[in-house]
Amino acid sequence: xxxxxxxxxxxxxxxxxxxxxxxxxxxxxxxxxxxxxxxxxxxxxxxxxxxxxxxxxxxxxxxxxxxxxxxxxxxxxxxxxxxxxxxxxxxxxxxxxxxxxxxxxxxxxxxxxxxxxxxxxxxxxxxxxxxxxxxxxxxxxxxxxxxxxxxxxxxxxxxxxxxxxxxxxxxxxxxxxxxxxxxxxxxxxxxxxxxxxxxxxxxxxxxxxxxxxxxxxxxxxxxxxxxxxxxxxxxxxxxxxxxxxxxxxxxxxxxxxxxxxxxxxxxxxxxxxxxxxxxxxxxxxxxxxxxxxxxxxxxxxxxxxxxxxxxxxxxxxxxxxxxxxxxxxxxxxx
Amino acid sequence: xxxxxxxxxxxxxxxxxxxxxxxxxxxxxxxxxxxxxxxxxxxxxxxxxxxxxxxxxxxxxxxxxxxxxxxxxxxxxxxxxxxxxxxxxxxxxxxxxxxxxxxxxxxxxxxxxxxxxxxxxxxxxxxxxxxxxxxxxxxxxxxxxxxxxxxxxxxxxxxxxxxxxxxxxxxxxxxxxxxxxxxxxxxx
Numbered sequence: 001x002x003x004x005x006x007x008x009x010x011x012x013x014x015x016x017x018x019x020x021x022x023x024x025x026x027x028x029x030x031x032x033x034x035x036x037x038x039x040x041x042x043x044x045x046x047x048x049x050x051x052x053x054x055x056x057x058x059x060x061x062x063x064x065x066x067x068x069x070x071x072x073x074x075x076x077x078x079x080x081x082x083x084x085x086x087x088x089x090x091x092x093x094x095x096x097x098x099x100x101x102x103x104x105x106x107x108x109x110x111x112x113x114x115x116x117x118x119x120x121x122x123x124x125x126x127x128x129x130x131x132x133x134x135x136x137x138x139x140x141x142x143x144x145x146x147x148x149x150x151x152x153x154x155x156x157x158x159x160x161x162x163x164x165x166x167x168x169x170x171x172x173x174x175x176x177x178x179x180x181x182x183x184x185x186x187x188x189x190x191x192x193x194x195x196x197x198x199x200x201x202x203x204x205x206x207x208x209x210x211x212x213x214x215x216x217x218x219x220x221x222x223x224x225x226x227x228x229x230x231x232x233x234x235x236x237x238x239x240x241x242x243x244x245x246x247x248x249x250x251x252x253x254x255x256x257x258x259x260x261x262x263x264x265x266x267x268x269x270x271x272x273x274x275x276x277x278x279x280x281x282x283x284x285x286x287x288x289x290x291x292x293x294x295x296x297x298x299x300x301x302x303x304x305x306x307x308x309x310x311x312x313x314x315x316x317x318x319x320x321x322x323x324x325x326x327x328x329x330x331x332x333x334x
Numbered sequence: 335x336x337x338x339x340x341x342x343x344x345x346x347x348x349x350x351x352x353x354x355x356x357x358x359x360x361x362x363x364x365x366x367x368x369x370x371x372x373x374x375x376x377x378x379x380x381x382x383x384x385x386x387x388x389x390x391x392x393x394x395x396x397x398x399x400x401x402x403x404x405x406x407x408x409x410x411x412x413x414x415x416x417x418x419x420x421x422x423x424x425x426x427x428x429x430x431x432x433x434x435x436x437x438x439x440x441x442x443x444x445x446x447x448x449x450x451x452x453x454x455x456x457x458x459x460x461x462x463x464x465x466x467x468x469x470x471x472x473x474x475x476x477x478x479x480x481x482x483x484x485x486x487x488x489x490x491x492x493x494x495x496x497x498x499x500x501x502x503x504x505x506x507x508x509x510x511x512x513x514x515x516x517x518x519x520x521x522x
Contacts, residue, residue, distance in 0.1 A: 231469035
């Protein structure tokens with residue numbers, strides 16, 4: 001970890017950050033706290049309604065019929081989960097609107113971009129890349145733009161799906177769910193170099209560029225249009241850094257490409273329930289995975305709780321650590 | 335009887351396919367090695383083109399480095415005339431590399447030259463070209479390794495002759511000068 005990242009991390013846990021939050025965030029969120037309490041009451045109401053409806057169903061309609069009782073429990077649980085989820089999501093998005101701009105101002109020169117303005121452009125851009133498999137459903141959540149150590153960064157939270165068939169045969173596969181980061185590189189390149197994770201499903205390497213570093217080759221597959229350009233971009237020092245990044249939580253699901261003059265990084269935040277290679281793949285494709293929510297504010301914690309904001313800033317820092325570890329902010333030629 | 339003949343034909347066909355794929359693989363590796371070699375040449379050409387420009391700019395400011403300029407010019411001619419992939423070429427390139435590095439270090443002693451806009455641009459291009467040369471050499475070494483593995487491991491060695499002159503190609507290694515320990519005090 002670079003010193004700079006450690007410094008910022010220390011800063012996040014310092015009294016200075018607490019003061020910043022108290023002064024700029026907590027004080028202005030009294031209305032939001034009221035709303036949070038109202039949302040929680042709503043959830044409690046929904047749960048109570050579900051339970052009452054269930055009891056009514058048991059005792060007045062199908063008192064002695066076991067299959068119908070199970071059915072009733074399932075319906076009420078589904079109702080509670082669905083409605084509570086809607087309430088939680090609407091609170092989170094409202095809270096995020098208030099908090100995120102203030103928090104990112106603490107980190108540096110960053111701004112939130114209206115996703116409706118950039119959605120089509122990002123979709124077209126991501127579609128044109130060889131970094132992520134093809135998709136036909138595109139969802140964009142948070143969009144951030146700004147500068148970190150002289151590097152102009154664009155960060156987008158994306159959820160990409162692929163749907164086939166229709167009606168009963170309709171199947172939806174999750175292609176990508178995580179962060180997409182784009183920035184200009186110091187090195188000039190005209191071709192395409194794609195670095196994907198080696199999933200270990202096949203004994204044969206998929207990439208057409210075979211590099212010298214055995215540890216790098218263990219984790220990644222490289223595909224490129226130009227063998228020399230791929231090596232020009234992936235120097236031994238850069239490969240080392242990529243391996244180091246891979247060992248961190250943020251780097252676990254990292255893939256990267258040098259295309260259209262930009263460095264494109266996709267950080268998949270899906271986490272599989274199984275570690276067995278085949279099961280792992282199937283579960284992720286089917287959408288059975290744990291997901292990391294980026295920049296989220298918990299409904300269970302009061303808005304006065306600084307840990308809410310600390311987590312968001314740490315999320316942002318972990319993204320910046322990619323730039324630090326890969327030394328993308330330095331024109332050092334390696 | 336017919337069945338035995340069919341099995342025999344089947345076995346022969348399987349072996350023929352296997353040996354053909356082995357042969358095709360060696361030819362492919364040979365061509366990759368030659369492609370990698372020409373890749374180095376393309377990058378070296380860029381360096382040869384850049385050297386006269388760098389020297390023209392440097393001569394204006396570095397009047398006392400005539401000997402170094404002459405050496406670089408001589409090595410450039412020697413390297414560009416040497417046959418592609420030959421030992422002389424690699425040696426001349428290594429020596430040229432060392433002299434160019436020495437020139438770039440000497441630039442530090444001439445503040446006027448160091449801050450000259452055309453020299454700054456030339457040095458940036460030089461760094462870019464050097465990085466590309468290094469990348470081309472890595473690709474070359476990797477191709478040579480694949481080719482050698484394919485012709486030295488049995489049964490690939492039976493087809494070694496198919497690789498022809500490509501087998502004589504050497505791995506690129508840095509010159510003796512650059513392997514020597516550096517005395518940092520002379521730069522301080």
